[in-house]
Amino acid sequence: MAKPRRSYQQGCLAAHALDLIGDRWALLIVRELMLGPRRFRSLAANIAGIATNMLTARLEGLEAGGVISRQVLPPPSGVAVYALTPAGHGLTPVMDALCRWGASMPGHDPRLPISPASLMLSMRAQLRRQAADALPMEAGFQLGEEGFVASIRDGRYEVVRADPPQRPLLLTGAPGAMAIAVYGPRPLAEMAAVGAISVTGDLAQAQRFVDQFSLDTR
Structure with a gap:
């Protein structure tokens, strides 16, 4: 049985929202579920540092708050x-805003x-603002055991598992290395040459794709 959720006991709407999702780890669990349902062990593997008993407690709290549901596959x-x-x-827009705000703050490692x-x-x-002027693009990403297809159309980014x-264009690598490839200053050709990532397909097209993203989206 889930424990009663702690509350700020305030009428403030922001406080009410934090009553539901403000506990440590809660939003990271939400993050992992934004691209589809996941098993407990997948959540535990992808949320670095969370203990299994804490994950259980947070899942129970989020379910009690109506944020997530537990389902049994057929x-x-x-x-x-x-x-x-x-x-x-x-x-979703809350997570996007947190990413943009975090990118603007010093201290990110x-x-x-x-x-x-x-x-x-x-x-x-x-996604850079000028991506609205870019031609439609699509790329596959293989990050460890997980695969995704990301596309940019009409200035909008979509991703699915x-x-x-x-896909003809496929970028493969560990998540940390791929983050450096997407956001870092080194060109993909250089990262591929040293084996940090691999690119299948047109390397110039892959570079154009990752160039649509920046930690500074002004």
Whole structure:
């Protein structure tokens, strides 16, 4: 049984929102579910530093608050997964705003762990304004065991899980290395030459794709 959620006991709407999602780790769980349902062990693997008992407690709290739901997949799988409710998906602009705000604040350490989902979601928040003038583009990303297809059309970024991401243009690497490839100053050709990532397909097209993202989106 889930423990009663702590409350600020204030009529402030921001305080009410924090009653639901303000506990430590809660928003990171929401982040991992924004691209689709995940199993408990996948959440535990992709949220660096969270203990399993804490993950259980936070999942119970988010479910009690109507932010997530627990579902059992149909046979033959029959496994339990966690998914965002419509209210949970309503946090998408909140997550985007947090990414942009975090990028503007000093002290970010890019050497710390980053999950595949967090990288792919950050790219939505960090899409350059001039991407609205770019031709439609699409690329697959294989980040460890997780695959995604990301596209840019009419200045909008969309990403979906795809295992495997079978696309003519495919970027492969560990999430941390790929974050450096997307946001760092080194060209993809240089990172591919030293084996940090690999690129399948047109390297110039891949460079144009990642050039649409920046930690400074002004």
